[in-house]
Amino acid sequence: MSDLAEKTNEILSTLIGHPTVSRNSNLGMIEWIHSYLGGHGVTAQLIYDAERRKANLWATIGPDTDGGVVLSGHTDVVPADGQDWRTDPFRAEQRDARIFGRGACDMKGFIACVLAQVPSWNRQPLKRPLHLAFSYDEEVGCLGVRGLIEHMKATGRKASGCVVGEPTGMEVVVAHKGCLCIYGQVRGRAAHSSLPPQGVNAIDYASRLINHVRELALREVQQGQQQTGFEVPYSTLATTTIEGGVAVNVIPEHCKFSVDYRYLPGADPQRLLSEIEARCAQLSAEMRSIAPESGIQLRHETWALPFIAEGNAAWTALIQKLLRTDRTRNVTLGTEAAYFQGVDVPTVVCGPGSIAQAHQANEYVGLDQLSSCSSFLEGLGKKLCDVR
Numbered sequence: 001m002s003d004l005a006e007k008t009n010e011i012l013s014t015l016i017g018h019p020t021v022s023r024n025s026n027l028g029m030i031e032w033i034h035s036y037l038g039g040h041g042v043t044a045q046l047i048y049d050a051e052r053r054k055a056n057l058w059a060t061i062g063p064d065t066d067g068g069v070v071l072s073g074h075t076d077v078v079p080a081d082g083q084d085w086r087t088d089p090f091r092a093e094q095r096d097a098r099i100f101g102r103g104a105c106d107m108k109g110f111i112a113c114v115l116a117q118v119p120s121w122n123r124q125p126l127k128r129p130l131h132l133a134f135s136y137d138e139e140v141g142c143l144g145v146r147g148l149i150e151h152m153k154a155t156g157r158k159a160s161g162c163v164v165g166e167p168t169g170m171e172v173v174v175a176h177k178g179c180l181c182i183y184g185q186v187r188g189r190a191a192h193s194s195l196p197p198q199g200v201n202a203i204d205y206a207s208r209l210i211n212h213v214r215e216l217a218l219r220e221v222q223q224g225q226q227q228t229g230f231e232v233p234y235s236t237l238a239t240t241t242i243e244g245g246v247a248v249n250v251i252p253e254h255c256k257f258s259v260d261y262r263y264l265p266g267a268d269p270q271r272l273l274s275e276i277e278a279r280c281a282q283l284s285a286e287m288r289s290i291a292p293e294s295g296i297q298l299r300h301e302t303w304a305l306p307f308i309a310e311g312n313a314a315w316t317a318l319i320q321k322l323l324r325t326d327r328t329r330n331v332t333l334g335t336e337a338a339y340f341q342g343v344d345v346p347t348v349v350c351g352p353g354s355i356a357q358a359h360q361a362n363e364y365v366g367l368d369q370l371s372s373c374s375s376f377l378e379g380l381g382k383k384l385c386d387v388r
Helices: 003-016 027-039 104-123 144-155 202-223 269-288 313-323 337-341 367-386
Strands: 044-048 055-061 068-074 093-095 098-100 130-135 159-164 173-176 178-187 236-244 254-263 295-304 329-331 347-349 364-366
Touching (some): 003 027, 003 098, 003 104, 027 044, 027 104, 027 130, 044 144, 055 104, 068 104, 068 144, 068 337, 068 367, 104 130, 104 364, 104 367, 130 144, 130 367, 144 337, 159 313, 159 337, 178 202, 202 254, 202 269, 254 269, 313 367, 337 347
Parallel strands (some): 068 130, 068 159, 173 329
Antiparallel strands (some): 044 055, 055 130, 093 098, 098 364, 173 347, 236 254
């Protein structure tokens, strides 16, 4: 194993050891990265959230000039609670040419590859800078990256490209769907289960709205916009959680549910959202005719904007050349790519590992994937030395 590979694995083990589940602070990990970069003479800035419990990191290697490349990664991970892990999810374990641990592929593997390259990049005569952009709370709505974008804009420097290192098997991703999460809170009126007319059944009304969502989902399959290149070529809606009731002999007073809406680039999410809200208003009026205090409240959050690499031909071609491939892909997962693309930074998504391993028990990244990523980053650094 090369010195670079050993260093990459060592850094990845350290990063996995920080349990940066989105509900927790990421400061332990982000401050370790800050210290690591400082030890290599790289000045990094921490951009805190309002409570100073979490922070983004922005660092620049090379000259203070336009035309740099942004390497983007998120520091947070999803919970490991309730999953059947064979090992401690927050203690890296290497076996069978893989490194196991929460975040190994999503996406601390990419961050480790980037950090391991820092000493080499420091020694190179870079003519354009490399910017490291590490965010918090990507897994719960791409929250931290918005502060990073504001920081980028404030610097006044224009980047020529961005690589978001989500796990793609080191394939070049040029489009993905947006993600809108809808939350329903239903309040009915409790009653003895032998006297249903005296109550308003919150679960029944939630089910009626959920059935409407299902009908809209089927309409998207049969009549909705279709885009080739996606594994699922249409927008999707899926009810993902539901909770309600207190006992088998009580008409339920409360129920809550959530809906995951993955919509194609170019689709208008407000169109379907308005239809759901209209049906919600009808059902709420029916409920209030029986119990004035009852009804359904909806709220929604955009977790990821849709991404499409329009106008990125030169940047995409450069990444393909470095990876020695002519292929590109579209994916259904969400990333932070659209935020960089939205400030005119040509962006692709490309990183080590498989999304099929992400968010699963016994998450892992293959050593071959880390090696491929390291080779790509090495080539990118050399390219920035040759820019004229």
